[in-house]
Amino acid sequence: MIHKYDEKIALDIIHQVGAKPEMLVQILRAFVVKFSYISESAIRLIAKELNLSRAEIHGTVSFYHDFRTTKAGETVIKICQAEACQAMGSRQLTAHAEKVLGVKLHGTSENNAYSLEPIYCLGNCACSPAVMIDEKVYGKVDTKKFNQIVGFKE
Amino acid sequence: MNTSTKIFIPRDTASISMGGDEVAIKIEEIAQKEKKEVTIIRNGSWGMSWLEPLIEIEIEGHRVAYGPISETDVIDLFEADFLKGGSHPLKLGNTNDIAYLKNQQRWTFRRCGLIDPASIEDYIKNRGFSGLEIALQKGSSHILKELEKSGLRGRGGAGFPTAIKWQTVTNAEGDQKYIACNADEGDSGTFSDRILMESDPLALIEGMTIAGLTVGANKGYIYLRSEYPIAHEILASAIKTAKEHNWLGKDIQASGFDFEIDIHIGGGSYVCGEETAMLESLEGKAGMIRFKPPLPALEGLFGKPTVVNNVVTLASVPDIIDQGGSAYSAYGVNRSKGTLAFQLSGNVKQGGLVEIAFGITLRELIEKWGGGTASGKPVYAVQVGGPLGAYFPNSLLDTPLDYEAFAAKDGMVGHGGVVVFDDTADMAIQARFAMEFCSIESCGKCTPCRIGSIRGVEVIDRIINNENREKNMDLLNDLCETMIDGSLCAMGGMTPFPVKSALQYFPEDFKPEIK
Numbered sequence: 001m002i003h004k005y006d007e008k009i010a011l012d013i014i015h016q017v018g019a020k021p022e023m024l025v026q027i028l029r030a031f032v033v034k035f036s037y038i039s040e041s042a043i044r045l046i047a048k049e050l051n052l053s054r055a056e057i058h059g060t061v062s063f064y065h066d067f068r069t070t071k072a073g074e075t076v077i078k079i080c081q082a083e084a085c086q087a088m089g090s091r092q093l094t095a096h097a098e099k100v101l102g103v104k105l106h107g108t109s110e111n112n113a114y115s116l117e118p119i120y121c122l123g124n125c126a127c128s129p130a131v132m133i134d135e136k137v138y139g140k141v142d143t144k145k146f147n148q149i150v151g152f153k154e
Numbered sequence: 155m156n157t158s159t160k161i162f163i164p165r166d167t168a169s170i171s172m173g174g175d176e177v178a179i180k181i182e183e184i185a186q187k188e189k190k191e192v193t194i195i196r197n198g199s200w201g202m203s204w205l206e207p208l209i210e211i212e213i214e215g216h217r218v219a220y221g222p223i224s225e226t227d228v229i230d231l232f233e234a235d236f237l238k239g240g241s242h243p244l245k246l247g248n249t250n251d252i253a254y255l256k257n258q259q260r261w262t263f264r265r266c267g268l269i270d271p272a273s274i275e276d277y278i279k280n281r282g283f284s285g286l287e288i289a290l291q292k293g294s295s296h297i298l299k300e301l302e303k304s305g306l307r308g309r310g311g312a313g314f315p316t317a318i319k320w321q322t323v324t325n326a327e328g329d330q331k332y333i334a335c336n337a338d339e340g341d342s343g344t345f346s347d348r349i350l351m352e353s354d355p356l357a358l359i360e361g362m363t364i365a366g367l368t369v370g371a372n373k374g375y376i377y378l379r380s381e382y383p384i385a386h387e388i389l390a391s392a393i394k395t396a397k398e399h400n401w402l403g404k405d406i407q408a409s410g411f412d413f414e415i416d417i418h419i420g421g422g423s424y425v426c427g428e429e430t431a432m433l434e435s436l437e438g439k440a441g442m443i444r445f446k447p448p449l450p451a452l453e454g455l456f457g458k459p460t461v462v463n464n465v466v467t468l469a470s471v472p473d474i475i476d477q478g479g480s481a482y483s484a485y486g487v488n489r490s491k492g493t494l495a496f497q498l499s500g501n502v503k504q505g506g507l508v509e510i511a512f513g514i515t516l517r518e519l520i521e522k523w524g525g526g527t528a529s530g531k532p533v534y535a536v537q538v539g540g541p542l543g544a545y546f547p548n549s550l551l552d553t554p555l556d557y558e559a560f561a562a563k564d565g566m567v568g569h570g571g572v573v574v575f576d577d578t579a580d581m582a583i584q585a586r587f588a589m590e591f592c593s594i595e596s597c598g599k600c601t602p603c604r605i606g607s608i609r610g611v612e613v614i615d616r617i618i619n620n621e622n623r624e625k626n627m628d629l630l631n632d633l634c635e636t637m638i639d640g641s642l643c644a645m646g647g648m649t650p651f652p653v654k655s656a657l658q659y660f661p662e663d664f665k666p667e668i669k
């Protein structure tokens with residue numbers, strides 16, 4: 001369940017994971033899991049607790065693909081764009097998804113219902129194309145299966 | 155007497171992605187309704203991914219397999235009396251007799267599918283921890299000797315001899331040393347680390363503990379990619395169980411040796427699979443590649459001597475200690491000793507994991523195990539070794555899978571991923587993707603990689619659009635050479651390999667007027 005950003009929860013996370021600079025990547029990960037993104041206030045708080053500059057945190061946040069800085073849609077759909085899935089039609093699947101969801105890859109739909117993201121390998125390559133919705137992986141996703149799995153999530 | 159029938163339903167990602175959880179629920183539901191006593195065990199995967207969910211019934215000590223099963227097949231299976239091994243179109247016979255599995259040479263993956271990954275009893279019953287027991291008794295020099303005899307080389311991609319790496323860390327001075335397990339498995343078409351962690355997590359824990367004992371490290375990290383939530387859950391619980399049973403933690407089995415393991419999750423970056431970038435990430439920073447030297451073995455995590463090894467490398471060690479190094483080196487050819495868990499994927503009929511001795515040809519693997527393409531069309535191109543590996547045409551499929559034989563053809567065995575494409579693939583588009591992927595994943599430290607890859611995409615676009623073809627072809631070749639010569643790591647240094655192979659073997663795809 002995604003939470004609205006809350007400073008008290010954020011502080012708890014930092015101290016639970018460990019308020020040390022070496023835990024920064026793990027803290028950012030925990031923030032994304034909890035709040036779906038890293039906000040400016042989150043960066044300010046982490047900088048203060050870890051005794052790092054905000055620029056340092058920004059540098060780390062921008063390096064990693066997982067650490068988004070804008071709020072994600074309620075459902076995050078990630079379609080694998082790597083070679084094994086390409087060989088089984090992930091490009092066509094992505095085009096289909098963009099059409100039915102009305103959102104481009106990397107984008108979030110206007111009603112904030114969906115974010116559509118590329119992902120490079122889910123390790124489900126023998127059942128390609130693979131899709132991840134929130135934390136669940138689906139295999140052999142053709143356009144029909146895509147509609148079905150996205151449909152029941154609505 | 156216990157009349158409950160044991161049913162095995164894998165809990166690995168492939169099985170769950172194909173409805174394994176729903177099948178388990180449905181079986182439970184119908185069994186209850188029909189008053190049949192069943193015990194469902196969520197085992198690991200045998201690696202026959204195309205048959206997932208592959209369910210098994212234990213009958214008089216044998217396991218009878220059915221698959222692939224969907225939720226809607228379950229009623230049918232009950233009607234066919236599958237609990238007694240009844241016949242059904244999806245019945246596969248005894249698991250042990252399935253040719254795909256039977257013809258493999260399982261070493262590192264021998265427990266995968268067989269056991270319940272959550273059960274330490276299952277693990278021990280199948281010779282789990284016997285390697286560590288010997289290691290605890292005989293100590294570091296014995297382990298290093300067996301490892302050297304085994305000929306084991308790193309399974310993460312570079313194929314560096316594991317014994318030499320461990321010896322270096324053993325000899326290094328340091329008040330603190332570390333074991334860092336690389337579970338970033340970023341190559342497309344690879345999933346052997348995942349299958350091992352989801353199906354036999356204690357083997358990795360045992361391997362890391364032996365590594366710690368050998369080199370004198372009492373702290374280990376597993377750097378796990380964020381794309382593997384199920385592996386995370388299973389590993390975390392295995393670490394907890396191992397601690398409860400004193401196979402991890404303080405004074406392991408009253409030996410006086412302490413070893414702890416923490417899991418760190420990555421941030422979705424491919425380049426963080428490179429060992430020095432991984433160490434930066436483990437230190438909480440952006441995954442920028444470090445200059446080498448110093449080697450991580452001497453100055454690794456937090457500047458301390460560190461063993462960095464891939465999951466499969468580490469998990470192969472316990473049996474090498476248990477069975478002896480020469481038992482392992484009896485498999486394989488030339489300088490490629492032992493087995494490799496190849497992973498067949500992409501446009502292939504029977505995708506999955508095939509652990510077999512080095513030396514088998516790519517063609518045998520694709521035809522005998524893979525059963526050809528999923529589409530039924532001809533095999534057109536095969537990429538081995540992940541996104542930095544060359545694309546091989548049909549004429550190179552008889553190359554034996556051997557590190558040096560592949561390198562001699564500008565290819566790479568790497569982590570053993572084999573991705574098959576049929577003749578609908580457009581290799582100009584695949585070459586473009588190689589450059590694009592590099593531009594997305596480059597750590598940014600060197601210009602040939604950071605800028606070169608962006609130029610690479612543009613130049614290929616111009617070639618595809620037939621603009622100034624000759625000039626742009628020359629430009630692309632020059633660009634490839636610059637990236638190979640001027641990049642700090644293999645990200646920029648090997649991205650040209652898939653590109654150059656596409657140009658060399660599939661020139662017609664770069665000439666739209668012919669197509």
Ligand SMILES: Cc1cc2nc3c(=O)[nH]c(=O)nc-3n(C[C@H](O)[C@H](O)[C@H](O)COP(=O)(O)O)c2cc1C
Pocket residue numbers: 307308309310311312313314336337338339340341424425426427428429430462463464465467468643644645
């Ligand atoms: C761009 C890049 C990505 C890599 N990704 C991985 C990876 O995901 N997993 C891995 O084990 N090794 C990966 N490697 C290789 C590691 O740098 C390193 O060689 C390996 O972890 C050492 O362990 P081994 O000797 O057991 O193979 C990668 C290398 C490069 C250049």
Ligand code: SF4
Pocket residue numbers: 425443595596597598599600601603604641642643644645646647
């Ligand atoms: S080759 Fe690319 S990924 Fe490697 S160090 Fe240079 S910029 Fe970074």
